[in-house]
Amino acid sequence: MTAAIRTEGLSLSLGGRAIVRNVDMTVPDGGVYGFLGPNGAGKSTIMRLIVGLLRPSAGTVSLFGENLAQRPRALLGQVGILIESHGLYEHLTGRENLLLACRLRGIDRRDIGRVLDAVAMHRAADRAVKTYSLGMKQRTALARALLGRPRLVVLDEPTNGLDPEGIMAMRDLIRELPARFGATVLLSSHLLGEVQEVADHIGLLRQGELVAEGPLRALSETEPLIAISTDRQAEARTALLALGLEEDRDSAEERLVFRMGRLTAAQINRSLVEGGFAVSALAQESRGLERLYRDKLGSQPSFEAHSVQENRP
Amino acid sequence: MIASIEVELRKLRGSLILLLVAIPPLLPGAIIALAIATNEGVPSWEQLVGRLTIPLWAMFLNPTLLATVATLMGQIEYRSGSWSFMLVQPQPRWQLFLTKLGILWVLHAMMLVLAIAGAILAGACIGHLTGRVPTGTIPWAEGIRFVAHMSLGSLAILCIQLWVALRWNNFVISLALGIAGTLVQLAVLITGSDQAGWFPWVMAMRSALSENGAENVRAGLALGLVLVPVMLFDLQRRALK
Incomplete structure (x- = not known):
């Protein structure tokens, strides 16, 4: 099977401290790959390495079989991201934010209607983002990541801070992405339940090290x-x-x-x-994923977010 | 590059930056209007432009406004957490930073034009309304020279301010730098020192106020042109977030 993402010996050291250690990771094309690990395990850092926001100290990242370092711009043009925060300009409307992305990526602006439909944000698209709830911001950011039909969508903790309803809506959307949009999804989460619900492949990360990887079913049943x-x-x-x-x-x-x-x-x-x-x-x-998590990561997994921080305008 | 420019301009819509570019430069004009309306004497254009507007701008408004506008340009990205999005776009990173610098330079020039035009307009309007029309001819040439000199001579501080504003998430660093630069520049002016000609803020001030303004314009511009590639090189390898 072709790999949407393959890393070989991926490492990152900052100030003499190893943040990411020799990660060999394969994200198969199609499907949802869940990147699971406790807070501070290095999930966001690896995602930033994968999309070229950070340069590795050693190792390589390949997207769709090509080395990212050799053709970064062309390859990143096929990647939609939602990393760390929604990253929307709050003084602009949702639609204007999407327009900016279209302009930068050379995407036909008619695609905006399609992605707004997909995330059910059509009606609020002409309001300033600062009036949105956190869930609406996350959905708009996901819409932006889906512009231009990317082959790979990288989502870093996309349900963080959402209320239970928002979490369910976001999970449904993520689950649909491979079939409906033809995109491979790389999703990070510290919530075991979330990964179990949406992912078909998982990678377990501990202190910057990938300690287990494979199809969810196989890992759960070993x-x-x-x-x-x-x-x-x-x-x-x-x-x-x-x-x-x-x-x-x-x-x-x-x-x-x-x-x-x-x-x-x-x-x-x-x-x-x-x-x-x-x-x-x-x-x-x-054995179950929970057991695997405990064995490999040496801690109790979180299943759901402990605090709900939905910001309502 | 055109896409980058268009995107950066769109980001300014509805932002505080536009207010800051449009309103404070009218301060000299407001002071002129007040002065004409409340004083008995009739001022000259040379007084209003050459001895009020230009010094007020060069000594105080130029460094403080530049620091504030540059800081806000940095904060547009930091406050929204949009660096991750911007830095994975197909455009080369240096293009993004160069576009921001170009736009800051244009905004600065617009502020200069507004300051001079506002001063002249205020003098003319209030003069006619009160019957105390400033004497002499309107110093268009001096105004144009001021805009050109300030704009070119400020390139170095413009570059430094934007560099710091984009480099650090904390807006206090950028503002503190602007305030420090302004204070040093004022200290040099107050003490009448001929030292510190190498200090970028002093270069910018002297490009408008000093008799050898052209020399300072050249120095500010040259230093700016050296700093631009260094800034681009540094910023494009930073993990901004």
Whole structure:
């Protein structure tokens, strides 16, 4: 599959401190790639490197198979961005902001109607942006990113500060982008729930390092676990270890949790029963993205925004 | 380049910058109107333009207004957080900064024209209304020379002010620089010192007030032309945000 984005050995050091470390990342063409990591993990920095806003200390960024450093302007002409803040000129109207983008990118201004429709901002387009709510600003900024039918849309925490309704609307829009606009989406978020809902590929980032990457389904389903309760837990633990199974860190006295390895649930159950244990509960569990997040990033993931900061005019 | 110019001009619409370019330059005209209306004597055009408008502009309004307009131009990008958007556009980055500099230069020239035209218009109108029409001939030549000298001689401070305004998010830095430059320039004037000819703010002031104004125009312009590529080189490699 062609990669919309490929980075090789991407690194950035500032003042002797490594901010981004040797990131090899592949964003497949089409679909939504969710870039997940806690605040300060380096998501925005990597996005800024990908769109050429920062120069890497080492490594390369390729967009659509071409090296960004060699043809930056031509390649960036195919990228729509919404990085860090909406970046709209508040004293201008929404439509005027889009007009500026059209002029700079050489896009036919008739495209403005299409993108305003897509984000449902037609009716407010002739009002000054300073009168918009935060959600409207984000939608207008997304409209601007969609001008000219870009092949790649880079969205940095696009739901930050939105109210629950705004978050849902924005997620719906993002989910639709590949099918409706033919764009690959690179989305960053510190919210696991958000990425789970919209992305089909994910990359997990910790302290500037990409610690896991792949299709969401595959990453969510790797290394199944088995949770077991018996009449003699301590002895059961010894028996399971003797089978070559690895105990999971979530395992507790009342509920043993083991990585299944190559064995099936039926095989494990049979071994226990044949060993004379009375098995009262045995359940196979998917590892899940949450577990992967905790294992790889060593912290509890956030599922939703903690505070809602919708600014109403 | 035309697209960049058009975009930068559109950004000015409805911004504070246009108000600042249009209103404060009329201050000399307002003072002239007040002076004619309240004084018994009849002033001369030479007094109104040569001894009031031009010194007031060169000593005080020029550096302070330039600092303020440049700061606002920087803040248009910083306040809206639009650097990320502007810097990934297909145009080369130097073009964006050069366009901003060109527009600042044009706005500065417009302020100069407004200041002179406002002063002459105020003198003529209030003179006719009060019957105390300024004596002598309207000094058009002096006005034109002033606009040309100030405009060219201010290129260095214009470049420095814009550089600082675009380089740092904090508007206080740019304004503080403007105030500091103005104070040094005033100190040089008050003490009558012939030192500090290398100081860009002094160059700009002397290009309008000094007898060897042309020399200072050349110096201000030359320094400005040296600074422009350095500014463009520095800004285009910065991670502005």
